[in-house]
Amino acid sequence: MFLLSFLLIPIIAAIVLLFIKQDDKVQLVAVGAALLSLFAAIYMLTNATSAFDAAWLPVLNSRFILQADGLSKILVLLTAISFPAIFIATGKNIVANKNVFLSLMLFTQAGLMGVFLAGDALLFYFFWELALIPVYFLCSIWGGEKRIAVTFKFFIYTFLGSLFMLIGIILVYSKTADHNFLIESFKHANLTAAQQAIAFALFFIAFAIKMPIFPLHTWQPDAYEQSPTAVTMVLSAVMVKMGLYGVIRWLLPLFPAAANSHAIMVIDLSVIGLLYASFIAIKQDDVKRLIAYSSIAHIGLMSATLFTNRSIGTQGVLIQLFSHGINVLGLWIIADIIEQQTGTRSMKNLGGLAKKQPTLAILLVAFAFANIALPLTNAFVGEFLMFNSLFQYNPWIAAAAGVSVVLAAIYTLNMVQKVAYGTVSESVNKMSAPNKNAQGVLIVLIVIVFVTGVYPQPLFELTKDTLQQLFVK
Amino acid sequence: MNAIIVSALLGVLLMFCSWGIKSERLQKNITLIGFLVLIIANLAQLNGWYVIDFDTKGMLSFSRFGLYANTLLFIVTFLYIWINAEEVDQIGHQSGDFYALFFFILCGASILTSFDNLLMLFIGIEMLSIPLYILTGADKKNLLSNEASLKYFLMGSFSTGILLLGIAFIYGATGSFRLQAPQIVPSQGFAIEQYLLSAGLILIFAAMNFKVSAAPFHFWTPDVYDGAPTVFTSFMATIVKSAAFVAFITVFQSQSKALGNSWVLLLSFVIVATLLVGNITAVFQRSVKRMLAYSSIAQAGFMLFALYGVSDFANEGLLLYIVVYSLATIGIFGVLIKMKEYSFEAFHGLGKSHPLLAFLTTVFLMSLAGIPLTGGFFAKYYMLNAIMAAGAGLWLVIVAILFAAISVYYYFKLIQAMYFIPGTPSIKEIDKIYTYKLLAIAVLLLVLGVFPNLLFNYLYF
Numbered sequence: 001m002f003l004l005s006f007l008l009i010p011i012i013a014a015i016v017l018l019f020i021k022q023d024d025k026v027q028l029v030a031v032g033a034a035l036l037s038l039f040a041a042i043y044m045l046t047n048a049t050s051a052f053d054a055a056w057l058p059v060l061n062s063r064f065i066l067q068a069d070g071l072s073k074i075l076v077l078l079t080a081i082s083f084p085a086i087f088i089a090t091g092k093n094i095v096a097n098k099n100v101f102l103s104l105m106l107f108t109q110a111g112l113m114g115v116f117l118a119g120d121a122l123l124f125y126f127f128w129e130l131a132l133i134p135v136y137f138l139c140s141i142w143g144g145e146k147r148i149a150v151t152f153k154f155f156i157y158t159f160l161g162s163l164f165m166l167i168g169i170i171l172v173y174s175k176t177a178d179h180n181f182l183i184e185s186f187k188h189a190n191l192t193a194a195q196q197a198i199a200f201a202l203f204f205i206a207f208a209i210k211m212p213i214f215p216l217h218t219w220q221p222d223a224y225e226q227s228p229t230a231v232t233m234v235l236s237a238v239m240v241k242m243g244l245y246g247v248i249r250w251l252l253p254l255f256p257a258a259a260n261s262h263a264i265m266v267i268d269l270s271v272i273g274l275l276y277a278s279f280i281a282i283k284q285d286d287v288k289r290l291i292a293y294s295s296i297a298h299i300g301l302m303s304a305t306l307f308t309n310r311s312i313g314t315q316g317v318l319i320q321l322f323s324h325g326i327n328v329l330g331l332w333i334i335a336d337i338i339e340q341q342t343g344t345r346s347m348k349n350l351g352g353l354a355k356k357q358p359t360l361a362i363l364l365v366a367f368a369f370a371n372i373a374l375p376l377t378n379a380f381v382g383e384f385l386m387f388n389s390l391f392q393y394n395p396w397i398a399a400a401a402g403v404s405v406v407l408a409a410i411y412t413l414n415m416v417q418k419v420a421y422g423t424v425s426e427s428v429n430k431m432s433a434p435n436k437n438a439q440g441v442l443i444v445l446i447v448i449v450f451v452t453g454v455y456p457q458p459l460f461e462l463t464k465d466t467l468q469q470l471f472v473k
Numbered sequence: 474m475n476a477i478i479v480s481a482l483l484g485v486l487l488m489f490c491s492w493g494i495k496s497e498r499l500q501k502n503i504t505l506i507g508f509l510v511l512i513i514a515n516l517a518q519l520n521g522w523y524v525i526d527f528d529t530k531g532m533l534s535f536s537r538f539g540l541y542a543n544t545l546l547f548i549v550t551f552l553y554i555w556i557n558a559e560e561v562d563q564i565g566h567q568s569g570d571f572y573a574l575f576f577f578i579l580c581g582a583s584i585l586t587s588f589d590n591l592l593m594l595f596i597g598i599e600m601l602s603i604p605l606y607i608l609t610g611a612d613k614k615n616l617l618s619n620e621a622s623l624k625y626f627l628m629g630s631f632s633t634g635i636l637l638l639g640i641a642f643i644y645g646a647t648g649s650f651r652l653q654a655p656q657i658v659p660s661q662g663f664a665i666e667q668y669l670l671s672a673g674l675i676l677i678f679a680a681m682n683f684k685v686s687a688a689p690f691h692f693w694t695p696d697v698y699d700g701a702p703t704v705f706t707s708f709m710a711t712i713v714k715s716a717a718f719v720a721f722i723t724v725f726q727s728q729s730k731a732l733g734n735s736w737v738l739l740l741s742f743v744i745v746a747t748l749l750v751g752n753i754t755a756v757f758q759r760s761v762k763r764m765l766a767y768s769s770i771a772q773a774g775f776m777l778f779a780l781y782g783v784s785d786f787a788n789e790g791l792l793l794y795i796v797v798y799s800l801a802t803i804g805i806f807g808v809l810i811k812m813k814e815y816s817f818e819a820f821h822g823l824g825k826s827h828p829l830l831a832f833l834t835t836v837f838l839m840s841l842a843g844i845p846l847t848g849g850f851f852a853k854y855y856m857l858n859a860i861m862a863a864g865a866g867l868w869l870v871i872v873a874i875l876f877a878a879i880s881v882y883y884y885f886k887l888i889q890a891m892y893f894i895p896g897t898p899s900i901k902e903i904d905k906i907y908t909y910k911l912l913a914i915a916v917l918l919l920v921l922g923v924f925p926n927l928l929f930n931y932l933y934f
Contacts, residue, residue: 129844148889166854
């Protein structure tokens, strides 16, 4: 019953928001609801919670099941941290029809929570789509100049992907013993090798588009650039995790044989995408695009590791899911502050941030370090485990992927240098007083970065049961 | 039986009303009450109570499925008239006449849901079609409406001829008009009879495809839908099409075995052609009304999946599809009627000026596109499940999905026009009550989108 609150809190708040007109009250309600979800998430971590199970569609044998294991919990926690952080950090931004904007954001949150908690394939699909639709409207209404075409591309891309997944779900469903959608029955579905390969492909396309894996990534940089920053944060901090979550929760356990035989292809594609995104990131001048490509690179590493199918690597990914979300959120918030205050995202026009706003510059440097996974930061633990696993799988692939670490250092430090140091540029000089709310959020995030970097044990504990399920037979 | 008798009587009653009663409001209210009576009479039969009970000598048989389909059709028509009565009044001089025609059409529809004999199929189809020819041409001073009516009449008569020829062939092959007549199994019997039976079934198949506007028999659809008064297009595309589909599934779920393996080939060809023509052409339309006409062809392609094989999924899915598709289409046409012109440009800026109306339109479009949380999702889901259950092969499902994705493109073009492109919509005055009526439809769609089983609870008990 408790798990239902992760859906109900944002949905009720979203509906309430539609009837409030004053911007400050709107902000208050949205932040309140998001914080309430966060408290619920923290409560969930410290207390045992039972699954929520109710009849939904008796005709189809589909049940409304919400359940949380370590994997779900860590992503629910990430979602629950991200939304209040986003709302507070971008609260001062001027948005037309703010109540509708925040309402759609909260609907997205509900969709995401549903995806991470659903224990029934049809329910999972349902939430998978629900998370997408508000984002479509958010980007199309409040996005940048080219928003309509870009968002449409993004929408059609992901919608097509999820339709393929729907076919996969129907296919597996028709082969389950007693025709239901429970994840356990799906695992024991009676599929021939050929059917398993097809179902694997159908699910994989959906997840690959969402993550995205090269060459299905083309929607992403444009979508990130054109979306309003608050939405970009949701997209890159939480939404891409849907793809990885899908792989861990559904793809690998359901079709182990097919996953094994296609692993080398997926790993190759992931590593190609990883290097490709890193090289492009070096060339970027736009801060937002740089972070977008950097994010693709990180996701590529995670997906490659997952398909090595080793417990050590998967452990790394489970932690990295959380860490990457926190780090990229921090970078986006800083990028947003810079854009809001200077009016530009081009690194050519930036410089000297350290002289103008030293605190922000320090935070930028800290998040940059986290982004390149220096020791002491949270990303280090995850990346270390992931490279370890890749190396065990194939040293050459690990070496190729390792190049990306160097490239990440190049583009990230280059950005830090151009933005934070050098002479104070005209646009940076315009910057007003620091945005206290956003800096407060950043400080909280940086505390998480270093605490989980130095003492990651709680995260290991949290994800232990998922790992056991996956690797102890 | 009750439904057939009561709807025919109500039709006659309304005919006299239009002559005796001058107030259009009163006529409308009589119609709505008539519909309630009709629904109650039909439900009464579900519980074993008959107005007149006599042996139909195997001409009609009343299954639970057919009677339930009746109920749903009547309810949808009731909603349709409840929303659109004012628009009906604006066409022609005597709206009572149109209401009478609606009842006659529903009489035909109730025959189509319960026939057990090919002659009754023919009568049902004719009772459904002839009033439609009149409705299409109802806007007498509009040349397009006249053209549409004539075109529809000529093509419709032609397809009826084909239907009759098919029925005659089947009679020649089996010596009976009964649907349950012993089927000729390929291994036994004289070959010519089998050819006759197959030919007859294929001819009926073609004629039925015409009625539900499936490709390659769809050519009348865009012109007729475009030319007919919008309010009647909405009726044609929903209730009439649905009734024809129920008849279609009744004939072919029992008879398709006679065609053997070629049945799958034939059906797959028609489905793919329908999806292709409907979806691809809809993408290029400049007028929303024509886009909806092509989209209704595309939707027919999806409904054809129910014909693949006998299964609960197919039957339930068809009913769900009929209801959801009809509601969404009535809704979207309800918005369209209020536009001064039917181009996409007319919708620019609607999201700003009429937020609720734009939101409702979005719900209707999303339901047509089959996006979760709206009824359209489960309708499509059931259809896909039905063909999977019938073992039709994965390729067909994938084709269907690809076309569903294309349909998102043109439905969302309208959403883009409403929300993302600034402008002033060219829309007529809309009173609040009308918007709330549409809201009721949208709420129904959303409820069916989360609990589609509400619809089936009454199918089995």
